[in-house]
Amino acid sequence: MNKTQNNLRLLPRRFKKAAFSLIALTIFFVVLIFSEFVTVEKELAKTVTSSGILLSFLLLALTRDKVEDELTLIIRLKALAASFIYGVGYVVISPFVNLLFDGEFINDEMGTEGLLLTMFLFYFGMLWLMKKNR
Amino acid sequence: MQNRLKIERAIKNLTQDDLAKLIGVSRQTINSIEKGRYVPSTVLALKISEIFDKPVNEIFELEDTD
Numbered sequence: 728m729n730k731t732q733n734n735l736r737l738l739p740r741r742f743k744k745a746a747f748s749l750i751a752l753t754i755f756f757v758v759l760i761f762s763e764f765v766t767v768e769k770e771l772a773k774t775v776t777s778s779g780i781l782l783s784f785l786l787l788a789l790t791r792d793k794v795e796d797e798l799t800l801i802i803r804l805k806a807l808a809a810s811f812i813y814g815v816g817y818v819v820i821s822p823f824v825n826l827l828f829d830g831e832f833i834n835d836e837m838g839t840e841g842l843l844l845t846m847f848l849f850y851f852g853m854l855w856l857m858k859k860n861r
Numbered sequence: 862m863q864n865r866l867k868i869e870r871a872i873k874n875l876t877q878d879d880l881a882k883l884i885g886v887s888r889q890t891i892n893s894i895e896k897g898r899y900v901p902s903t904v905l906a907l908k909i910s911e912i913f914d915k916p917v918n919e920i921f922e923l924e925d926t927d
Contacts, residue, residue, distance in 0.1 A: 794881075794886065794887040796885070796886035796887055796890050797886070797890075797901070797902050797905060798886070798887070798889070798890040798893060798899055799887065799890075858889075861889050861890070861892075861893050861898070861899070
């Protein structure tokens with residue numbers, strides 16, 4: 728039997744700790760900047776913060792749960808598909824919404840990082856919802 | 862797909878958690894199968910049939926709508 732067929736090559740559970748540590752570190756960095764202990768260029772601070780959050784979210788998304796079985800695999804793939812559809816929908820629909828409401832509802836400067844961040848949040852939300860209702 | 866998982870489990874006096882541990886899945890997966898919300902893979906169905914020592918088609922049954 729092909730073992731990889733019903734299995735995603737997910738990271739061991741210890742990576743969850745690494746992801747949360749990275750989030751904590753990023754938040755600490757943001758606090759340092761806001762409290763003006765450290766003076767960093769605005770663009771650099773933005774890049775470091777978004778990279779830290781995105782990397783930690785990626786680690787969280789790729790780390791296995793306590794019990795991983797075929798149902799959780801299906802749930803993961805459905806949540807991933809939903810977040811992809813959300814991403815495409817956002818990119819396609821946002822220009823029209825901006826056109827209609829003069830950019831009042833959707834921030835045009837969200838950029839790639841913002842889109843990926845909301846896609847991750849959408850993925851985690853869907854994953855949680857589907858796990859709760861399985 | 863209909864199944865007799867709950868009945869077979871009761872006969873063997875197994876909880877959902879016991880069965881889940883025996884076949885290496887989560888308790889929620891067993892619950893979803895029993896409620897008919899999830900149709901297990903062939904591998905999982907065979908594992909279940911092995912636990913109850915019965916053929917797969919005695920535990921799982923196709924419905925007219927399947």
